[in-house]
Amino acid sequence: MKPPITIYGGKKEIGGNKVLLEGRDAKLWLDFGVGYASRSKYFEEFVNPRPANRIGDFIEMGLAPNLKGLYREDLIGRREEVEYDGVFISHAHMDHCAYVSFLNPEIPVYMSEVTKLVLEAVKEAGKRDIELEILAFKERPIKKGAEEIERDIRIFKSGKRKRIGEFEVTPVNVDHSVPGAHGFVVDGPEGRVVYSGDLRMHGRGREKTEEFVEKAEGADVLVLEGTRVEEKRSRLEEDVERDVVKWVKEHSGLVLVDFNFKDVDRLKTFLKASEESDRIFVIPFKEAVLVKHLSKKLKIPSLDNFVLFKPKRRSGMFEERDYRGVEKEYYEKYESWTYKDVMENEKKVMLFLSYYAFPNLIDLKPKNALFIHSLSEAFNEEMEISKRRMMNWLKHFGIEYRHSHCSGHASGSELRDIAKGINPKRVIPIHTEHPRKLTRLVK
Ligand SMILES: [Zn+2]
Incomplete structure (x- = not known):
């Protein structure tokens, strides 16, 4: 049995997570963020993707996966049958959620209530930007007086299962440097996939991460963040x-x-x-x-x-x-x-x-x-x-x-403890510049 996972973003960089689970009757994304490192490989303050080319520049430069049935019709310029059943957002950091902006509004977006509150604040305080239209968007090219199109946002609760086709997704609260962060335990016919999102053991909410580790036990595959895999200790x-x-x-x-x-x-x-x-x-x-x-x-x-x-x-x-x-x-x-x-x-x-x-x-x-x-x-x-x-x-x-600062991410030794607790058959590193080191560390 091999749970059907493809990593479309965050493989060898910190952020830009886009994880696809493909079952027989459902396709689910876990996070859909902007990869800042990949983006800055080609773009910077005065070199930007051209709005006139809609999503074309993002796809050509590998910042958004080249897949059918995924994106807004106004961005791809044609009608397409939607082929995905949902996106689960782990937390309100842009490297995990910003490129939801590009998605077809028929795809439901699942998030915690707190994540939604943070994103509402970001929306209220910010300017319109094609890369920051997570909760709602305006069709391009923007016509005068055009209304915003709201996305289908669905709120999940920690510990409460959601069934989507053959998958059963349980979001579980974790501790991170933004409130409302969750990891996901996904059970399907091919086994259990656990996705860490971003997490730590040294914050004020460390017991949340401990509970996540307990609930995630027995994973077939653990998709684990490794931002700080090289660091031994964490300040509190x-x-x-x-x-x-x-x-x-x-x-x-x-x-x-x-x-x-x-x-x-x-x-x-x-x-x-x-x-x-x-x-x-x-x-x-x-x-x-x-x-x-x-x-x-x-x-x-x-x-x-x-x-x-x-x-x-x-x-x-x-x-x-x-x-x-x-x-x-x-x-x-x-x-x-x-x-x-x-x-x-x-x-x-x-x-x-x-x-x-x-x-x-x-x-x-x-x-x-x-x-x-x-x-x-x-x-x-x-x-x-x-x-x-x-x-x-x-x-x-x-x-x-x-x-003075302390990180939102687990150190190497914390990552080892997390992996030990979850005890997965296989670990897929994500959100790290050192995937090999993470694989070796948690063996
Ligand atoms: Zn984060």
Whole structure:
């Protein structure tokens, strides 16, 4: 018996997962993400797939599989019988879900409620982009006044089986650096396939991953992520919390922070730091949208407990007509501060300022600021260049730099424990640059 699996993305790169299970009467995808590494092999900021060629450029360059009965008719330019029965999304990171954007809307997309909430926030705060139309899309070419077409989104619950043809899919909560992450246990006539999604054993929700391992036991095939297969140890979220709370408390001037805001565990770490130091947490619009969508479900303080950071736009004079749409509504509804307000209260503020928003430092001109960088260290050439640029900004404004982070992915030893617990007959590595090492490690 050989469960029928094909890996169409994520084979020898971190992300871009697209796993196809083909049974006799059903075909299922597990994740359908963008492969950032494959994409950047050909494309960069000013070299992009051409919208005029719809999905053609993505297929030609190997970023979307060349298969029939899979894509939106407006993107392929012809009618096709849909040949797939569903896509199960493990979590709301783009390297796992972004290219759902291309799929025929007749294909149901299964995800957790929290994943949907995160994606709704991403949609509300972002611009229209052909690579980011996960929940709904507009037909190309976009006609004036055209309505959005909603996808068939179906919510699953951890531990609750879904039957799709001959397959029985059980999503199980795992711990990762975004809430609502799941792995999948798929039982079919050819045996049991387990798909890890992205996971870790060292986060605050480690017991979820342990439960997943228990429920996944006896797999014939384990499709296992191996992002950090080469690393032996993991720092804990508690370590990050200890660092961050201490640094924020000790600092007497403005505190600037940058982390992945979708990582709600990290957000809670920074919330703790702001509470314990009596600082007001000032956050930009995009981050505010996430808080708005997630606060109820994930027990984050509501948006009224934050202050929004209102950057210069258009006239640069903070006039009403400078802001539009949802962003404008947020500034009207919630307390919003310009750089002047921030600097008047610099000792009482913790400002979320990502590297991409660094030009705002030109307005802020802080005299005594600390920047806490809580993201992974640069792991490729492009990131090294960005890091150097980031340090140049900090140096220019005399800002102190500190770094503390823990990963969303299991280390080598954690991966070995996970594989041991699941005890599969065969392991297929995914989401790793070192598939061979992972296969050897878990043997
Ligand atoms: Zn992930």
